[in-house]
Amino acid sequence: MTPAPIAVALDAPDLETAAHWASLVTPHVSTVKVGLELYLRYGPEVIASVRGASGVQVFLDLKLHDIPNTVAGAAKAVARLKPAILTVHAAGGPAMIQAAVEALPNTQIAAVTVLTSLSEADLERIGVAGPSDDAVRRLAVVAVGAGAQALVCSPREVATVRAEVGPDITLITPGVRPVGAASQDQARVATPEQALADGADLLVIGRPITGSADPGAAAAGIAAALRRTLAGSGRAV
Numbered sequence: 001m002t003p004a005p006i007a008v009a010l011d012a013p014d015l016e017t018a019a020h021w022a023s024l025v026t027p028h029v030s031t032v033k034v035g036l037e038l039y040l041r042y043g044p045e046v047i048a049s050v051r052g053a054s055g056v057q058v059f060l061d062l063k064l065h066d067i068p069n070t071v072a073g074a075a076k077a078v079a080r081l082k083p084a085i086l087t088v089h090a091a092g093g094p095a096m097i098q099a100a101v102e103a104l105p106n107t108q109i110a111a112v113t114v115l116t117s118l119s120e121a122d123l124e125r126i127g128v129a130g131p132s133d134d135a136v137r138r139l140a141v142v143a144v145g146a147g148a149q150a151l152v153c154s155p156r157e158v159a160t161v162r163a164e165v166g167p168d169i170t171l172i173t174p175g176v177r178p179v180g181a182a183s184q185d186q187a188r189v190a191t192p193e194q195a196l197a198d199g200a201d202l203l204v205i206g207r208p209i210t211g212s213a214d215p216g217a218a219a220a221g222i223a224a225a226l227r228r229t230l231a232g233s234g235r236a237v
């Protein structure tokens, strides 16, 4: 069966746990995501550990945000790891995004628009003109104009962003919570089925899977629900 369009966030305190989670979920999902916690503790070798023998896609979530020259250098520094996806903050601006795209031609550069942990009140406090839908759309336009092939936004904005950028840009949504799951530190959330129905291409899901007693079964359950959503909408499974 084709793995479901889910990137499991391997936000683990140690490498053994991350590699174990990766081995449990990779039969069911297309992608595993390595973020700051794991990368800063273990460095580049973490990528080979979670990729294992499965050859699963690795999403390297470093959320780069600096001047263009520094981001280009950082992107080149991870080129040998061959990540399928690398994140940068869209707020770094068009020259920074373009620098990342040019530095890593074989990796999808995903521009993070507005963090899913930020509420409308948070946006106002940090001086970003809302509502979040507008802020995300503005950043999406800048990022795509600078060459980003992928965008990260919450499932709440994915339909708006899809309408703005068209079918060819990969839309990635964290802030995904199955019905009844706690939102924890996420502010703008929706269910996996809703995110997919609204146009997301890849769902980032961490704790609802990795915090479960059986991460493999949790991933399989969400993957099955997504397959039903895709089949119902006539999209490819």
Ligand SMILES: O=C(O)c1cc(=O)[nH]c(=O)n1[C@@H]1O[C@H](COP(=O)(O)O)[C@@H](O)[C@H]1O
Pocket (backbone or CB within 6 Å): 009, 010, 011, 035, 061, 063, 087, 112, 114, 115, 116, 117, 152, 153, 174, 175, 176, 184, 186, 204, 205, 206, 207, 208
């Ligand atoms: O770039 C990301 O992946 C990301 C962007 C964003 O706006 N919000 C967000 O939660 N993420 C990441 O997505 C994952 C969400 O994890 P859970 O909240 O445990 O499902 C974490 O690894 C975050 O670092």
